[in-house]
Amino acid sequence: MDETIDLGALRDSIRDVLNAECPRELIVKHAQHNDGMDRELWSKAVELGWTMLTIPEDHGGLGLGIEALAVLHEELGRAAAPLPFLSSLLAAKAISDSADAAICEAWLPRLAAGAVASLSLPMPLGSTKLSVNCVGDSLVLTGAVLNLLDGADAEILVLLAKDEHGELVRVVLDVTADGIQPARTTLWDRGRSLANLGLDGLHIPAERAWPATGAQETALANHAAIALAADSVGGQAAVLDMTIDYLKTRQQFGRPIGSFQALKHRVADHRTRFEGDIWLLRSAVSAVAGDMDHRATEASAAKALATANYVGLGRDAIQLHGGIGFTAEYPIHVFVKRALLNEQLLGNQAAHLTRAVSRIVEGAA
Amino acid sequence: MTAPIDSPLAAAGDLDAFRRALRGWLPKAIPHDWQERIRQGGEPAYVDVQREWYRALADAGLATAHWPSAWGGADLSLDAQIVFYSELARADAPMAVMYVVALYHMPATMFAYGTPQQRDRYLEGVRTGGVVWCQGFSEPGSGSDLASLKTRAERRGDKYIVNGQKIWSSGGQNSDFCLLLARTDSSSARKQDGISYFICDLRTPGITVRPISQPTTESEFNEIFFDDVEIPAENLIGAEGQGWQIAQTTLTTERGLLIFECVERLAQAYIRDAAAGQDTWLADPIVAHEFATFYPRIRGIQAMVAQLLSELRDDPHGGGVMATYVKLYWGPLLQDYTLFLTRAQGLAAQVFVEPQRCAGHNSGDAFVDFMWSYGWTIAGGSNEVMRNIISERFLGLPKG
Incomplete structure (x- = not known):
């Protein structure tokens, strides 16, 4: 199925919807007044079939693979969307990997139809x-x-x-x-x-x-690691865009502050590290999609790298914005908070680094 | 050209067969005990090993296999070159550092701008004669600001008379020829437009090559002094004033494979270091954690280089943006890792050892490797120049 879907078109369609339905004003307001998912936004995502994405076709889904999942999470991360896809699609994967027809039939259609899990x-x-x-x-x-x-x-x-x-x-x-x-x-x-x-x-x-077999649990951990790496790649793209725009427009001492090397060199470093996150994520997605031997170490390496760099970029992005970056009205803090959470979710840095080097360092898990 | 019968090149049409052939050939072809020979014998032994290794590669047609067949190469595909370099790294072959300019920069410049006579003479000289080349670009007053260079070349009849000084020429003391940038017009409105590009025979009277000692006790770089040096006018490459443009070709010719080889060697060194440190420094959980943080970064640069090579496969002249990110990712990573290793190994790494040349920057002697990492963070466009390029050209931030 993945051979037949145009991932670029999928990405564009998700991005267009999130640009329209989940703009920066929404995430800022959400952060001030809500707790947890945005149900209205979720309904729209369900209507568009996003919850069906990775659920097998036999059970009301589209049967797409990890490549499509990574695209979805990258775009959700770019928007810092308050949506429970990570948890719901992981639960869907656990159920469909059970290979128990009755269980799949009982639960997957509900998940495809938008039940949060x-x-x-x-x-x-x-x-x-x-x-x-x-x-x-x-x-x-x-x-x-x-x-x-x-x-x-x-x-x-x-x-x-x-x-x-x-x-x-x-x-x-x-x-x-x-x-x-x-x-x-x-x-x-x-x-x-x-x-x-x-x-x-x-x-x-x-x-x-x-x-719960070891292979199934490992596959879930790989899925989670890739989803979080993708979210962190998307989030970094957004933070970089925001920060670069700001440095181009904000004037002090009669010129744009982005002309100062002390600032733009930091951005160049963040952008360079980001490049490694992007291509390691792609490599991890291929490794998981192709069932390659190194898929678990690659997925954890991608998660550890992208989440750490997201935190590194995020903390500096507030500093690069100056006072405006330290206000609730400006969206950067929403991304920084997400970055800090991504690093801890479903295995922290130490857990994923340990997993990443397990083939090299004796005694690592 | 056709490959000698026992050359792995005969199998280059099939990547797996090529890899198998290389695995059979390399152990026989790599100069015996080269590490020990260089450690004991210093600079002369280093030059011997380089020449011996080049001869083995050249005899098998491998040294210039990446050149077009019209110029004596084998049109070796990029994928086959990747196999070649990964097998070199795997076999821990010496890096043919003395020949890099001769095998990549000089020919790329010739293919694009050389006259038929220049191509015939100089390409053949490298392919069959093992002629060694270096670069004469930087000057004491012109490093990051290369276009401000002051070495002059004045036309007199059918000659140019060159005066000035070059610096940081890698391997200059062992080179036969130099790719030389000199100013032929000091009144041009743009400083770039007054620069011309020459082939310079380093045996010409008036040239003095003086090695510069590095902190590692080695002398990789050189100063080259030009005192009324006569260069025949036929040694001008391209037109007068076209030198800056041609230099861009030279500098961007080899963006993928050499760094690929270095990155592969680091990835293998990482595994080797883990095994070596297992019972000593790696047994400390704090050190072990820091060690682990390098793994994703190494995989990150490997994935970036794979992407760069794939861009080059689609367009041999492309990959410029990616190559810049790769450079700024790689240099600091190598420096961080070799510094980490130096500190993790404690006093053991502080003990002086004779540097192991041409083992890349992962010789296993952490202290030496750390010192050499500056070769990547300063040379070929310093980190700071890369940051300017990225922020201004790629990200559109205003110039200062």
Whole structure:
């Protein structure tokens, strides 16, 4: 399917919509008044079929691969859009990778149709405090799940639990039907939120679980790393554009401040580092798409590099803007907050660096 | 030309076969014990190894395989050249640093601007005679501001008389010829328009080549003094006043492969360093973390170079923007990494060792490699010049 889609056209169409529907004024207002996703914007994205992007065709999706996913996340990052795609598409991937026809049929069409979902993805992979026990035809869940991305906005949760034999399983929950309520944690990045969930003997039907293999968990981590690297590449493109425009127009001492080497040389360095992020991301996308041996190390390297450089660029972008950059009305802080969160989400710097060098450094995970 | 029977070039039509052939050929062809010979024998041994290695490459047709077949090359495709360079790095072959100008800069200049007579003579001299070339561009007062150069060439009959001084000529002390920029018109409105481009035989009377010692104790760079040096008028390349334009061709000729080779060598050195440090400095978690931060940067530059090569595959004269980003990414990365390694190794890296020449900038002697990293951050357009180009030309920020 990926051979037949024009990724450039996909990118343009997503960018056009976000330029119109998610302008900088919106993200600034959102950051001041909201917490978590923008539901109106999400409805538009659902209408346009973006939630169908990576869901298999048999289950109401478009069946596109990691290349299209990277394009979507890059554009979402460019707009700093307050939308729960990262969590929802990860959950969709976990379900479709289960290769369990009944589970796919039960849940994927809902996700394709726009249900928001969240997924627990601990790093290092496989650690969980949630236990699952078989009692007759039911499964009983007990324990705590922390830091579910967009968990308080989600209808569907895909969690990782450990069964009585010590094996890892994935379970899927329906927030409403199961009567559970993840508790929201408000973040500095108001476009996203986290949630904690405590379960004390929740009964769910046995057909809501499947074995979580190492290969599946690894694939989820790769997907997450690429999504966050792409978001950070898109975000950097936006911050660079904003900063360069500002340096060209802001006048002091009778000339544009961008003519000062002390400022423009810093921008040249950021722009140069950004180039490495772009091409390492492309390389990681190819490695994952082609199932290459180095896909996990490449995806984590891309995540570690792009998120760190996004933070580096973002912190300096505020400084390069001067006073205006330190106001709530100016959008740069929204990007900087996202950059700082991206670096911590779904595996922090240390976790991804460890994973990146695992083939080289003995003893690294 | 046709490749000698036992040359890997015979297999160059098929990349996998070419790679296999190189893996068979390289261990036999690489000068035996070259590292040890250079360490023991210093500069003369270095020159010997370079000549020996060049002879092996030239005999197999590999030295000039990237040239057009019309000029004695083998029209080797860019993809085959990439295979060639990655195998050189893998085999830890000496880098043919003494011949870089002869194999890349001089021919690129000749292909674009040389007369048939110049091409015949000088290309053949390199291909079969192993003639060594260097560049005479920079001057003591003209580094980043190269166009301000002051060395004069005055036309007198069928000769030019050259007076002045060049500096930073790599390998000048071992070179036979020099690509020389000199001012033929000091009254031109644009300083660039008064510059002309010459072929200069370094054995001409009036020329003094003086090596400059580097902090590593080596002498890679040279000053070249010109005192009433006569250059035949037929050695002018292009037209008078066209030198600046021609120099751009020279300077941008080799944007991909040489840096590709260096980057590949760094990537391999990183793996080697991890194994070497495993029980010592890498056992410290703080140092190990810093070591790990270099991995994504190395993969980043490798991905950028791959993109640059792909742009060059589409357009052999393209890739200018990417080459600039690659240079400003690569120099600081190499410097950061070699400095990191120097410090991580503690006192062990402080112990003086004879520098290992032509092993690239990842010889394994971290201190020497760090010192040499300035070769990338200053030469060929300093970091600061690159930042001006990027911010002004690419990003459109106003000139200061």
